Amino acid sequence: MHCVSYKTRETYQREPRMGGGGQQTESSEPAKCDGVGPGGGRGGSAVYTWEEVQKHCHRSDQWLVIDRKVYNITQWAKRHPGGIRVISHFAGEDATDAFSAFHPDANFVRKFLKPLLIGELAPTEPSQDQGKNAALVQDFQALRDRVEKEGLLRARPLFFSLYLGHILLLEALALGLLWVWGTSWSLTLLCSLMLATSQSQAGWLQHDYGHLSVCKKSSWNHILQKFVIGHLKGASANWWNHRHFQHHAKPNVFSKDPDVNSLHVFVLGDKQPVEYGIKKLKYMPYHHQHQYFFLIGPPLLIPVYFHIQILRTMFLRQDWMDLAWSMSFYLRFFCCYYPFFGFFGSVALISFVRFLESHWFVWVTQMNHLPMEIDHERHQDWLTMQLSATCNIEQSTFNDWFSGHLNFQIEHHLFPTMPRHNYHLVAPLVRALCEKHGVPYQVKTLQKGMTDVVRSLKKSGDLWLDAYLHK
Numbered sequence: 117m118h119c120v121s122y123k124t125r126e127t128y129q130r131e132p133r134m135g136g137g138g139q140q141t142e143s144s145e146p147a148k149c150d151g152v153g154p155g156g157g158r159g160g161s162a163v164y165t166w167e168e169v170q171k172h173c174h175r176s177d178q179w180l181v182i183d184r185k186v187y188n189i190t191q192w193a194k195r196h197p198g199g200i201r202v203i204s205h206f207a208g209e210d211a212t213d214a215f216s217a218f219h220p221d222a223n224f225v226r227k228f229l230k231p232l233l234i235g236e237l238a239p240t241e242p243s244q245d246q247g248k249n250a251a252l253v254q255d256f257q258a259l260r261d262r263v264e265k266e267g268l269l270r271a272r273p274l275f276f277s278l279y280l281g282h283i284l285l286l287e288a289l290a291l292g293l294l295w296v297w298g299t300s301w302s303l304t305l306l307c308s309l310m311l312a313t314s315q316s317q318a319g320w321l322q323h324d325y326g327h328l329s330v331c332k333k334s335s336w337n338h339i340l341q342k343f344v345i346g347h348l349k350g351a352s353a354n355w356w357n358h359r360h361f362q363h364h365a366k367p368n369v370f371s372k373d374p375d376v377n378s379l380h381v382f383v384l385g386d387k388q389p390v391e392y393g394i395k396k397l398k399y400m401p402y403h404h405q406h407q408y409f410f411l412i413g414p415p416l417l418i419p420v421y422f423h424i425q426i427l428r429t430m431f432l433r434q435d436w437m438d439l440a441w442s443m444s445f446y447l448r449f450f451c452c453y454y455p456f457f458g459f460f461g462s463v464a465l466i467s468f469v470r471f472l473e474s475h476w477f478v479w480v481t482q483m484n485h486l487p488m489e490i491d492h493e494r495h496q497d498w499l500t501m502q503l504s505a506t507c508n509i510e511q512s513t514f515n516d517w518f519s520g521h522l523n524f525q526i527e528h529h530l531f532p533t534m535p536r537h538n539y540h541l542v543a544p545l546v547r548a549l550c551e552k553h554g555v556p557y558q559v560k561t562l563q564k565g566m567t568d569v570v571r572s573l574k575k576s577g578d579l580w581l582d583a584y585l586h587k
Contacts, residue, residue, distance in 0.1 A: 162186075162235030166245050169237075173208030179234070181210045184243055187232040199358045205365050205372045210245045213253070213498035214365060216260060220269070220328050220533050246495035252553045256499045256530075259549055263531060268542055271330050271535035279321055283348065286314035291452055299456050308465065312472035318348045319477060320520025326357050329535045346441025347448070351422070354438050355429045364532055367505035368490040375481075376490055381405075381412065382573065385490030389576045393583025403581040406574035418474035419467060480518070483509065483565030484525035487572040488558075500555055502529040507558035509565045511540060518562075526557065 164186050172179035178190045180203075189196075189203060196203045198218075206214060219225045237243070244253050263269060290310040297303055324330050325341035342353045359374050366372035368385075376384055380399035383389040389402065400408070430439045453462045489504045496504065509515055509523035522528060524539035527546055534542065550557040560568065 163238040164235055164241075165238055166241055170208040170245065175204065178204060178207035180206045180208070181237065181245070182212050182215050182229070184237045185229075185233055186235045186237065187229055188234045189232055192232055198361055201372075202358070202361045202365050205362065209495065210243070210248075212243075213256065213260075216257075217498070217530070217532055218361070218364075220334065244497065248495075248497040249500075249553065252499060252555075253497050255549055255552070256497075259545060260531070262545070263534070263542055268538045269329075269531070269534055272537060273330075275535070275537050276321070276324065276330050279317070280344075283314050283317050283321065286310050286317070287348075290314070294453075294456050304465070308468050308472065311465075311469045312476065315349060315469060315473045316476045317517075317520070318344050319473070320522070322349065322353070322356070323360075323520065324536060326353065326360065327532050329533050342438070342441050346438060347444045350442050350445035350449075352426050352430050352435065352438040352442060354433070354435055355426050364529060366493070367502060367529060368485060368488060369494075369505075370490070370492050372493065375485065382409070383576050383580050384486070384572075385576060386579060387491055389580035390583045390587070393580045393585075394587050396584060398584065403577040405577045406570050409570070409573055414475040414478040415471055416474065417478050419470040423470070479566055479569070480520075480522060482569050483560075483562075484522065487565075487568035499530065499549070499553075502526065503550060503555050503557065505529075507560060507565070508543075509560055509562050515562055523562075 169179050169181060169186060172188075172190075176190065178193055179186055179188050181187070189207070193200045193203050193207075215225075216222055242250060244250050290307045293303055293307050293310070322341050322345035325337045325344060328334050328337045331337045331340065338353070345351045345353050345356060363373050363375045368376055370376060370388065378384060380397075382400075382405050383392050383402050392398075392402070426442070429435070430442070449466060450459070450462050453465055456462075457465055484506055488507055494501075503526060506525045506529050508526050509519065511523060515523045521536035521539055524536070524543060527534065527539040527542050528536070530546060531542065547557050549555075
């Protein structure tokens with residue numbers, strides 16, 4: 117999600133250096149350009165107001181601000197390693213906190229921003245756009261500095277090695293179970309449960325590698341992510357990253373967060389249902405969505421929707437590397453289970469495993485987000501935006517393991533490159549900051565988190581029905 121995306125040192129070195137990218141229109145040029153041409157340039161010394169910057173928020177004309185420096189990213193966005201969408205989400209805005217959040221080696225990345233520099237904000241302009249709370253932004257940046265100084269962004273390799281080990285152990289035990297005791301219905305069911313557990317846990321682990329929160333070198337994170345999501349799960353790292361980074365950049369924001377693009381199957385939040393109702397849109401009986409959610413949500417997301425989307429993305433983008441990693445999973449799976457179940461039996465087994473895994477994934481990911489605020493772009497500061505879209509689930513050994521530590525969703529969204537074993541250490545500091553500035557910090561039980569998913573769907577459905585009938 118991101119100049120504001122994750123980039124490795126190697127990736128940046130392959131990218132061509134650009135001299136400003138895109139052209140300024142005559143109306144957007146400042147009164148005094150101090151030698152800076154219409155296209156910007158290295159070391160641009162022009163000054164701009166926020167009003168001028170905010171005009172450049174279109175696909176063909178994009179500026180953004182990082183640490184009061186103004187960058188023209190119009191052409192760079194097309195070559196952005198994290199994808200054009202993620203960086204475009206911040207066009208016309210201040211992207212300082214997002215830039216810091218997504219880049220473990222921000223100083224290195226800044227060298228590649230220099231050719232895009234066209235100027236800076238005028239001295240009379242505030243550092244924050246859209247009337248954001250300057251004190252809150254400064255306090256959060258101070259917290260991030262403290263987090264870095266205390267080493268909370270450094271991972272413990274043993275933690276993640278053991279975590280990978282327990283996934284591989286589950287895989288081996290599931291196969292060994294059949295080799296030793298046979299393929300009775302009860303043993304096949306137990307094997308399926310073990311495989312679904314290993315698949316779910318592998319999903320949380322690839323998520324860690326995707327956020328560059330495990331290894332010091334970004335390249336190692338990328339390689340290990342491809343191994344886990346590709347060879348252990350049969351999915352695509354690039355598909356996941358481009359989708360997931362957008363979610364982190366603008367969580368619960370319509371048209372920017374793919375996770376709230378329900379393809380007209382559901383209406384979400386408080387505003388979308390009313391908008392649909394007023395327009396008399398009825399693609400589905402939305403007042404029953406809290407019921408049909410159980411039929412088409414958890415059961416089908418991974419086995420059907422994600423599976424189709426992953427294959428489509430890899431072929432359309434000609435991502436043969438991810439396709440090879442994905443195929444290595446299926447080759448290994450069929451080699452292991454074909455002797456027991458044959459071809460169609462093996463297909464049935466992996467389909468059932470995906471069915472179980474999908475339930476696990478949907479409930480864990482949606483209980484942190486779906487009951488929260490879902491709206492159109494409101495241009496909030498980083499902390500307020502993340503807190504309005506996320507909540508935590510109470511800490512316990514089981515909750516930590518079951519959710520891959522995403523029960524600390526707030527801390528994860530504020531510091532996406534932080535290794536998960538440090539979330540509980542930063543949580544009290546985040547909570548104190550939220551209390552100081554009156555930002556709601558929600559913590560729920562696991563049961564309430566899950567039931568709130570259904571309640572929020574019912575509430576949204578009722579809002580749609582009322583607007584559909586009476587407005």
